[in-house]
Amino acid sequence: MTTPAGRSSTHDVIVDAVKRVLPDLRSPVALHEPSFGGNEWQYVKECIDTKWVSSAGKYVDRFEEMLKGFTGAGYAVATVNGTAALHACLLLTGVEHGDEVLIPALTFIATANAVSYTGARPHLVDSDTATLGVDASKLDHYLRETAAVRDGVCRNLRTGAVIRALVPMHTFGHPVDLDAITALCARWQIQLVEDAAESLGSYYRGRHTGNFGTVAALSFNGNKVITTGGGGAILTNDPALAKLAKHITTTARTAHRWSFMHDQVGYNYRLPNLNAALGCAQVEQLPGFLESKRALAQRYFDAFEDVSGVSIMREPAHCRSNYWLNALLLDRPDVAVRDRLLETLNGLGIMARPVWTLMHRLPVYADCPRMDLAQAEALDARIVNLPSSPFLAD
Numbered sequence: 001m002t003t004p005a006g007r008s009s010t011h012d013v014i015v016d017a018v019k020r021v022l023p024d025l026r027s028p029v030a031l032h033e034p035s036f037g038g039n040e041w042q043y044v045k046e047c048i049d050t051k052w053v054s055s056a057g058k059y060v061d062r063f064e065e066m067l068k069g070f071t072g073a074g075y076a077v078a079t080v081n082g083t084a085a086l087h088a089c090l091l092l093t094g095v096e097h098g099d100e101v102l103i104p105a106l107t108f109i110a111t112a113n114a115v116s117y118t119g120a121r122p123h124l125v126d127s128d129t130a131t132l133g134v135d136a137s138k139l140d141h142y143l144r145e146t147a148a149v150r151d152g153v154c155r156n157l158r159t160g161a162v163i164r165a166l167v168p169m170h171t172f173g174h175p176v177d178l179d180a181i182t183a184l185c186a187r188w189q190i191q192l193v194e195d196a197a198e199s200l201g202s203y204y205r206g207r208h209t210g211n212f213g214t215v216a217a218l219s220f221n222g223n224k225v226i227t228t229g230g231g232g233a234i235l236t237n238d239p240a241l242a243k244l245a246k247h248i249t250t251t252a253r254t255a256h257r258w259s260f261m262h263d264q265v266g267y268n269y270r271l272p273n274l275n276a277a278l279g280c281a282q283v284e285q286l287p288g289f290l291e292s293k294r295a296l297a298q299r300y301f302d303a304f305e306d307v308s309g310v311s312i313m314r315e316p317a318h319c320r321s322n323y324w325l326n327a328l329l330l331d332r333p334d335v336a337v338r339d340r341l342l343e344t345l346n347g348l349g350i351m352a353r354p355v356w357t358l359m360h361r362l363p364v365y366a367d368c369p370r371m372d373l374a375q376a377e378a379l380d381a382r383i384v385n386l387p388s389s390p391f392l393a394d
């Protein structure tokens with residue numbers, strides 16, 4: 001049993017360690033703020049001066065080229081946001097109304113919403129404590145008990161639905177165990193769609209995340225590693241899918257000099273040139289952001305080195321993480337300790353946050369099929385995210 005006095009000292013030691021890392025406590029310290037120290041003004045001003053602000057212009061092409069170059073993906077298609085990119089990714093892998101799509105219970109709601117937009121149902125999967133992402137071995141056990149491959153597709157034997165795809169998410173930028181997950185998808189005839197919204201600049205065995213499945217989605221929302229205000233991208237190494245990705249995200253319009261012909265239901269998901277201009281300036285600074293974020297993570301490691309009962313999440317084996325969001329992990333799940341830390345830190349103007357509410361605890365996704373979620377539930381009671389803006393390291 002921990003005594004009330006013991007508790008309070010652990011709490012105070014943790015708070016002191018956080019305060020040592022964060023240099024300036026006079027103003028509130030955000031969880032993750034964008035940094036605009038490069039060519040943002042110049043590029044955005046050029047869009048306005050030339051009137052190329054909307055769905056055509058050179059910055060979209062340039063941004064896509066830069067994303068390809070940075071990630072090593074064969075193709076990149078920019079979109080209005082990461083959720084739209086995920087939605088398009090699911091359509092591109094053949095997800096249909098009535099299908100099921102495996103997603104982690106521990107994710108941001110966008111993953112589940114994108115599945116819902118296709119008319120499919122999220123099917124919730126437990127987490128691996130070592131990566132904070134999908135636990136491939138637990139999922140394999142579960143599928144052996146509840147699913148079977150018939151005529152080249154995986155069927156849920158309980159619901160009769162096709163399990164079409166798995167969408168692992170690289171939590172806080174830490175890559176999932178992609179060797180185990182790609183093997184699982186091959187064995188079960190399931191499409192692999194990476195939710196790489198948080199993992200720009202994260203690598204698994206030297207290869208950039210987003211290159212391991214059929215398609216992947218990135219996000220450039222205001223709180224991500226780089227931002228376009230709002231924005232996202234689809235990555236793929238398949239030329240036919242890249243072409244189709246561009247087509248369905250640009251209203252499925254067929255080429256003609258003036259006629260408006262569209263050959264299927266398409267989406268207005270194209271990233272405006274104005275946002276792409278911001279994105280180009282941000283990618284130029286990405287290597288520097290990643291260096292700063294790694295330095296900040298190191299400051300957290302050092303501050304917590306001698307603090308017992310907690311640790312700071314480190315990149316998994318064989319991975320290089322972007323350290324998008326630093327996570328304080330309590331050794332043992334304890335909602336009371338977690339909530340008291342959140343109270344104290346936020347009271348000090350340090351915007352610490354809990355992890356997202358687990359999908360099965362949201363009313364809208366409470367009835368989804370799901371496996372045992374013990375590890376995700378334990379992680380929910382262990383995680384406190386700490387301020388992680390790159391400039392905090394300066």
Ligand SMILES: *Cc1c(COP(=O)(O)O)cnc(C)c1O
Binds near residue numbers: 110231
């Ligand atoms: C940010 C994010 C997305 C996409 O969000 P948008 O705000 O639509 O760009 C998707 N999945 C996860 C896990 C995210 O963190």
